[in-house]
Amino acid sequence: MAVDWHPSPPVETKAPPQDHELMLAVRDGDIDCMGELFERHHGPLFGYVAKLTGDRAAAEDITQIVFQRMLKYRHTYRDQGSFTAWMYHLARRCTSDHFRRSAPAPIAVDPADLESRADESRGVDESAARNDDHALLHRALGRLDRDDREVLLLSRLQELSFAEIAAILECSVGAARVRAHRAMRSLRDQYFRLRKEPLT
Amino acid sequence: MNCQTCIDHLPELADARLDEKTAALARAHLEGCPGCRAEYESLRRTLEALDALPAAAPSHRLRARVMGDIEAEKLTLRSQAGWASSIRAAADARRGRRFALAPLLLPALGACALVALGFMLGERTATQRQLADLRSRVDTMGQLFEQSVLQKGATGERLETVLTAGEARRPDDRVINGLINSMAFDTSVNVRLNALNALYSHADQDVVRAGVLACLPRETNPLVQVAMIDFLVAAREHAAAPELRKLVGDSQADADVRESARRAIDML
Numbered sequence: 408m409a410v411d412w413h414p415s416p417p418v419e420t421k422a423p424p425q426d427h428e429l430m431l432a433v434r435d436g437d438i439d440c441m442g443e444l445f446e447r448h449h450g451p452l453f454g455y456v457a458k459l460t461g462d463r464a465a466a467e468d469i470t471q472i473v474f475q476r477m478l479k480y481r482h483t484y485r486d487q488g489s490f491t492a493w494m495y496h497l498a499r500r501c502t503s504d505h506f507r508r509s510a511p512a513p514i515a516v517d518p519a520d521l522e523s524r525a526d527e528s529r530g531v532d533e534s535a536a537r538n539d540d541h542a543l544l545h546r547a548l549g550r551l552d553r554d555d556r557e558v559l560l561l562s563r564l565q566e567l568s569f570a571e572i573a574a575i576l577e578c579s580v581g582a583a584r585v586r587a588h589r590a591m592r593s594l595r596d597q598y599f600r601l602r603k604e605p606l607t
Numbered sequence: 608m609n610c611q612t613c614i615d616h617l618p619e620l621a622d623a624r625l626d627e628k629t630a631a632l633a634r635a636h637l638e639g640c641p642g643c644r645a646e647y648e649s650l651r652r653t654l655e656a657l658d659a660l661p662a663a664a665p666s667h668r669l670r671a672r673v674m675g676d677i678e679a680e681k682l683t684l685r686s687q688a689g690w691a692s693s694i695r696a697a698a699d700a701r702r703g704r705r706f707a708l709a710p711l712l713l714p715a716l717g718a719c720a721l722v723a724l725g726f727m728l729g730e731r732t733a734t735q736r737q738l739a740d741l742r743s744r745v746d747t748m749g750q751l752f753e754q755s756v757l758q759k760g761a762t763g764e765r766l767e768t769v770l771t772a773g774e775a776r777r778p779d780d781r782v783i784n785g786l787i788n789s790m791a792f793d794t795s796v797n798v799r800l801n802a803l804n805a806l807y808s809h810a811d812q813d814v815v816r817a818g819v820l821a822c823l824p825r826e827t828n829p830l831v832q833v834a835m836i837d838f839l840v841a842a843r844e845h846a847a848a849p850e851l852r853k854l855v856g857d858s859q860a861d862a863d864v865r866e867s868a869r870r871a872i873d874m875l
Contacts, residue, residue, distance in 0.1 A: 436781060445673050449665065457663040467669050474673045477678045482782050483771050496624045544656045563622065563657055582682075588618040595653040 426490035434481045444490075445474060452498060453607055455560050461549065469505055473498045492574040495561060499575060506553070547597035555590035562587045613643045621650040627838055701870050759777045765789065765798050773805025783809060787818040796828050803834050805872035810842040823854075836864070840871045 424432075424440075426447065449470060456473075457466035462473040472536050484493060519521040548556055561572050608616075613636045619625040620633050637644045655750070717866075769789050772782045783806075790802035809815045824834045839847040854860050854868040 434781075435695060436684065438677055439682060441680075442674065445670070445677075449673070453665040454662050455670065458660075463663065466663070467665050467672075470665065470669060471672050471676070476677065479768065480771070482778075482785070510659050537745050540656060541660055544660060552850065559657075565767070566875065569624075584619075587622075591618045591622070591650060591653070594657070595649050598653050599649060 430477075430481070430484050430493075434476070434484045438478070440473065441478060442603065443498045444477075448491075448494060449474075451565055452494065455495070455565055456498060456502055458548065458564070459553070459556060460505060461545075465505055465509075469498070472501045476501065489540045489571055491565075491567060492571040495565070495567070495571075496577075529559065543601045544598055547594055547601055550597045551554045551590065551593055554586070555593050558583065558586045559590040559594060563591075574591055608633045610636075610640060610643055613640070614646060616645050617650055621647060621654055639687045654783050659705045661838070676735055680832065683767055722839050753779070765793060765795065766801060769802045769805060773801065773808075778809070783815065787815065787822075790818070791825070796831060797827070799826075799831050803831065803838060807838065807841070810838065816844045816846075820844060820850060823847070823850055832861070832864045836867045836871045840874050843875070845875055848872060851875070 421519075424443075426444060429440040429444050452473060453466055453470045456469045457463055460469070464550065475492065478496065480497075486602070540544055548559075551559070558572060559574065561567050562569070567575070569580050569583045569587070571581045572587065576583055576586070578586075615781050616625055616629060616633050620630055625633065637647055676846070751804075752820040769786065772778060772786055786802045786805050790799050790806065793799050793802065803819070806815050806819065813859050817834055819838050819842075823832065826832050826835060836847075836851065836854075839851075851872050855872065857865070862867075
């Protein structure tokens with residue numbers, strides 16, 4: 408006997424809007440969508456600025472200014488643009504403004520690291536060694552040129568593509584790749600030097 | 608793959624950005640080359656240490672501050688929309704009057720001249736009332752704006768926004784409204800002038816001409832006043848005549864402004 412089989416209708420799952428769609432909505436006047444973009448991006452953005460400046464308070468101020476500028480310049484957001492590249496482009500300019508205002512350039516020190524070091528109750532050797540290693544890496548990062556530090560943070564920690572990095576740094580994709588490689592090698596040299604460890 | 612090529616690829620191999628085929632070739636080379644392997648290991652360990660850094664988290668104050676900015680922007684947008692709709696209403700009334708008057712005047716031009724004249728006067732009075740209302744809104748809104756959004760950021764930034772908006776080929780209503788607001792309320796003469804210049808490309812829009820006309824009585828800088836008068840002449844805004852006459856008769860007004868207004872009346 409033939410059985411009438413009616414496949415159940417596919418469940419409609421609506422994918423959450425992409426960043427680009429949200430920003431287009433903001434541009435078109437739906438300002439609330441900026442709240443969603445904030446929730447998605449403020450953490451990594453703050454982390455990037457904090458590592459770049461080494462100043463937690465400044466990083467919070469800069470992160471706020473980046474979102475203010477996104478609101479203010481929303482009409483300049485283009486249809487074909489990448490939201491992330493645009494956001495980091497603004498962040499880069501805000502950070503440059505910060506550095507211009509506050510010379511000399513600070514040494515990058517992660518506030519999270521300072522907090523963990525302040526926690527005296529965790530006196531375990533392993534933890535101390537790890538913190539020492541973090542401190543060494545922060546010192547190594549602080550010794551890099553700001554440009555090298557910037558491209559390294561964008562490529563490795565923010566996981567942006569070279570095309571996106573090129574858009575942020577306003578250079579060619581090839582140049583972004585070369586700068587990232589050079590920055591990676593510079594960090595490696597500094598890190599191993601601080602560890603007093605030979606490279607080979 | 609030789610050593611030089613392999614070394615060139617190592618940062619991307621350590622960063623997992625190399626395509627699978629090249630990565631396989633590089634790994635095969637590393638198997639038999641201790642020098643390249645040591646180079647690769649040093650890069651890999653550095654990136655591993657970088658990845659292990661604890662992520663810094665912002666304080667809860669950041670969310671409160673940004674959400675406050677978002678709410679402030681929404682309020683501003685609502686205020687701007689209200690103001691812009693007032694300008695639109697005035698502009699629509701004038702446009703509607705043009706179309707409404709044509710069929711009334713043409714067939715009965717001779718016999719109903721007096722009636723038509725009275726009708727026209729009534730319409731003009733209504734439009735003048737709307738413009739007067741608009742001006743009072745401009746004045747009160749101006750004080751509000753002066754302490755809020757338009758004063759955020761440096762003059763250079765506001766100027767940059769105006770210039771960017773002016774470059775838009777097909778700006779939407781919000782851009783036009785933004786330019787009108789900047790022309791009306793910005794404290795910098797430079798920004799006001801540039802906003803006015805940016806509006807030249809859109810002088811065919813009723814809302815733009817009505818906006819410039821509504822802002823003229825509020826403007827105090829002679830440079831901007833003259834530029835506004837030039838704009839109204841270039842746009843052939845005949846509705847500007849009463850305002851221009853007022854300026855000509857205003858003994859407090861700058862001499863150049865009065866002269867400019869006098870010439871504008873002649874040209875219109």
